[in-house]
Amino acid sequence: MKTASAEIFRKYTTDEVFDRIKPCSSVSDMWRKVSAEYADTVAINDGGETHTFAELESDAALFRGLLPDGGRIGIIAPNSYGFVKAFIAAVTAGKTCLIMPAGLPAEAVYGLSMQLGLAAVVHTDETADRMSVLSKAAPNVKIISAADSGKEPVPASDVPGDVPAVIMFTGGTTGKSKGAVLSNRAFMRGTVNGCYGIKDVFGQKYLLVLPFSHVFGLIRNLMTSLYTGSTLFICRSNKDMFRDIAVFRPTIMVMVPALAEMALTLSKKFGRNMLGQDLRTIICGAAAVPPYLIREYASMGITLLPGYGLTESANLVSGNPESLKKPDSVGIMYPGMEYRIEDGELWLKGENMMDGYIGDDNSAAYTDGWFRTGDLVRIDDDGFLYITGRIKEIIVLPNGENISPAEVEASFSALNCVQDCELYEDKTENGSSVLVLEVLPRMTELGKLPEEERAGRLRAMIEEVNASLPAYKRYNRLCIRDTDFPRTPAMKILRHGKKQ
């Protein structure tokens, strides 16, 4: 077993910045400090409407007066100032917030409220219609508009670190969605860990495109932005992202690889950096990051930092501050992360880990108190982590050989002309097993070749990689896709045989 320490990150910034990164015991503990220290700084810019840290606290103080007794509050709202105000108010009053995806239907809002015994549900104008079932069927659950205020301000409470701060739903791409319970301590460890490995992390300008109902949006985007006295611009619609960027000029963005790829493609097409001249850092995760993106952004003066994390680990497990040197790695473990590797699988413990799934016996997720991630990994001599596959996706060939699709796919994704690929097992008509590789070409690269040569050259490059692999890992059938892969809402490939 190993425990990661913060010191390893010291060299990636100045001593002054590094020493400002300090742990907090609860969201209240953090919020009292930052709302005083950065009182006059703009905390949230919601589509042009700005709110300083002091204004956010005075709005949150009035909102606390509306909260009923009882521990759990649901929030269903699109990314907005209203969400931030309600969330900060509730968590710093010692409540546990169940973050519902903004698109959840009215029946599900009612169902979750009953199942988890919510005392209140907060909505905004955009989600008011989702209160229809709850308001009729459950008169005891208080329905609160995020725009409302109480009569008297109520200060933040002292909240012990073991009080649950949030219940977040896991993606559910490999099974049923579950609610992970994150304590104040875990939530803040995740928030503070988001500061490591970046040269300039305080006083930044973030532009938010990820939903608050995802830990990457809530913790790494909102919370780390607040913790560092930065300003968060809320982009209300991804369609307007580049217009918002031109106006707000962010210095840092948190993105999934598909969005980073899109921004790069459009920048090349239109011959200008669509992410704006002030952008220095992209935090990229939630799916495998192609090394091509790291190199291309580096040539534009932008550092793209890949990382790895889970909802269950309060977002972050590891981050890669040396992405140009080790572009295939998801980085080094963040402070407080305890880990071990059993039969190739990563097992985790530590301050940032969830208390468990709510309403689940949890026995399948843990062994001897260790959370089993289901991810297959290796660690190099410098302590850098590499994801080599998912246990559930392992292909077992008839001869007993095990193949991790992610590991094989990484060999092909290293080609500039390959945007994405998927390896899976198929059966022929006579029932024998074949490995199929489906490839989505990266047209910005392939398009540089004369049209008549593209197909042949692409195949030749892919076949060359195939021939370099151990025989049992080679595909038998290659399929070049004309259209994108079917994808999950988080833009991950919806893998063969998996239903959305």
Place this chain on the structure above:
Amino acid sequence: MERQEIKAKLKEILSLTDADSGLLEGELDEGLRLREDCGFSSVGMLYTVIGIEEMFGIRFDSVGLGSFVTVGDVVDFIGEKTK
């Protein structure tokens, strides 16, 4: 802007997306349906909207690409906006 010119520029944008590349050979077919024929994903739709806005200097405002059925509908919209 001439219809032919709009179509040529639109084709450039569509070639960046996940639209079925086989459909983009030769002159752009105005009868192609965006979802059914081109097979656009949500990312493809986003690319197209942003690409069109940038390329033609126009704004979709509250009109989403979802309100267009065929490539011809998009060409009509761009034609109107660039008049």
